[in-house]
Amino acid sequence: MKRIPMALTTGLLMGMATAALAVSPNALLVKGTITPVACTPTFSNNGLVDYGKISRQDLNVDKRTQLRDESLDLNISCNTEARFALKMRDNREGSAIVNSEIYYGLNVDRSGNRIGLYSLHFDPARTVADPLPQVYRTDSTTKGQAWSTSSFSSIPIAANSYLGFTDVAGSTAGPVKIKNLSSRVTLVAIIAPTSTLDLSEDAILDGSATLEVVYL
Incomplete structure (x- = not known):
């Protein structure tokens, strides 16, 4: 899903409209920017991973079982060069067996037990972006107010933190403008111990998440 910042800039102020007038404590301000930028993310195989x-x-009774890693191609195409970041929203929120912004749920069995979790890993080494000669990742836990030191290491795509891209190693300046980005991301899935699941009938893995593009 594309996330396009929608916005109006409107001020409801009491009194005379003058540049020197202070904002009233009971004023309502609605701000934002309508941008012509449009970036479209797509996954290979329509985003489907089927185990x-x-x-x-084949599963462990008393400990978690990691399934085989699966890969998907991720492409992001913008109509013009743009600064953007990625995050992901869990459509099965609350069903992951670990409470963390990098883990997403696989839904629950017939008795309401949580089946497992998965994460989606981005690797700069498996990524190309024009016009960048090299891609480094940088992330923000402050909605883009500050950025981590850019690096070449892999990182899971998170639900709240922003994942951005730059061509400068060791930079805290945040993402740079990109028009097209292609990457091969890795999905890691883990199943809960079978002793915690109701397997009197099929337990259906039913993970679903939405990748969002955040314009900066």
């Missing part, structure tokens, strides 16, 4: 049928005998 097929998993036998309970």
